[in-house]
Amino acid sequence: MTATVPAAAVAQQAAELLVEQLPTATPLTAVPLGPGQAPAADTKITRAHFVGSTSADLVLVAHDAIAEALAGAGAGVEAADILRPALEAAATTLGAGVLDTALEDTLGEAFMDPDMEAFVLVDADGAAQAWFGIRVRQNRTQTAPSAPSPSVGAAPIDERARMHMLRDVELVLTAEIGHTRLPMRQVLDLVPGTVLELDRAAGSPADVMVNGRLVARGEVVVVDEEYGIRITEIVTNEDGR
Template sequence: MAPTTNASTDLAVAQAAASELARLLPSVVPLVPVPFDAAQAPAPDAVAVRASFVGGVSADLVVVADAAVAQVLASAGAVSLADAMRPALEAAAATLGPGVLDAAVAGSLDGDLAEPGVAAIALAPAPGEAPQAWFGLRTRTHTPVPQQRDGVRPGQGAGGDRAALRLLHDVELTLTAEIGRTRLPVRQVLELVPGTVLELDRAAGSPADVMVNGRLVARGEVVVVDEDYGIRITEIVANEA
């Protein structure tokens, strides 16, 4: 992976993403994207929330908005800064096209907005006013995999791929089974009590999704094995990539 070099294209992409992020940012005062001014940039030790997006256009996203959302978070003690920023980051990532947004993580900014290849956008109540939040986006290009004339990748044949894959045989992957999803506003999450029934986005009897490190790999039916739940695989999901 390497940063893209078309700065004007990256800035246009970042502006579109910042507009969507600002729309769902949990700030008491609505914010709009404005040009980034290094003189008004956040301090290097400011709290930032980062997430990586993998898709046709892959990118790293970072947002500094702890002050802008502080009042909202103060009234929702059970919600972390990273969780509060997740819907806004998802909206920003959606402008990049189909893909998967990794978990959002809060940490020190460490000067990310000043790094080469980062398209930075400020967020302010109105143009000309002092920024209250900042958004940065760094797109990544995929390095093409060399192909031989017959379509066989280097290293294939003579057990090349198998030998390489064997090095990963002992690496543990997290496998989860998902029977459905739903989305709830923070208000309803805070009102959850024992006995609450949540309606999922899947009909009863539908196959469960089998995920490996968050990636869909198969579907199956829920079974019981020695008083424990299990999954009987009924379908392997092809990797379209």
């Protein structure tokens, strides 16, 4: 079998990336869920599935924790919309693949699943503010030995066939021209006409992202009165180079 990262290690990293993106009033820390720390079975959750060479189910209980952000988001914005960036950040630990639409549901017995790595997200005082769970499913394949024969050469073909199934899956590409960080109080005070200073100089290339992962850079152009991106660089490694 090929070597794989333990599910617990992947889950811990996913939880840490998730809390960085949660729009909560105070910073949170992910701690493995202990006995008696799970919320009630009828608690509202946001769930999503990740499909790729490594697949996973993601469960997030954070409706109360983001209540302030949700109230200031305006009509038509749902909790799943606000929580999706956090779920996308968690999914980056799983490698290439697609995170499907985030849906509202109830917790049920999800945290009782023995394969579910669950965390309680606590504030600086140790009080539980939210919960996160991820069930990782490694899609394992056997590697061919040094002297392959026709009878043992099918595993790489099966892997390519699985990836071929994803070729027609639509991905959401996002162009980002810059970032900034604001405390929640300033976000809630935004009004039409507010100017936000970004961390990138005018004329710098925009980042092209897929599921929160940087894949290319390019320059902003106008095509038939609509914005577009002319790709100038393909990013090929995790360092963004």
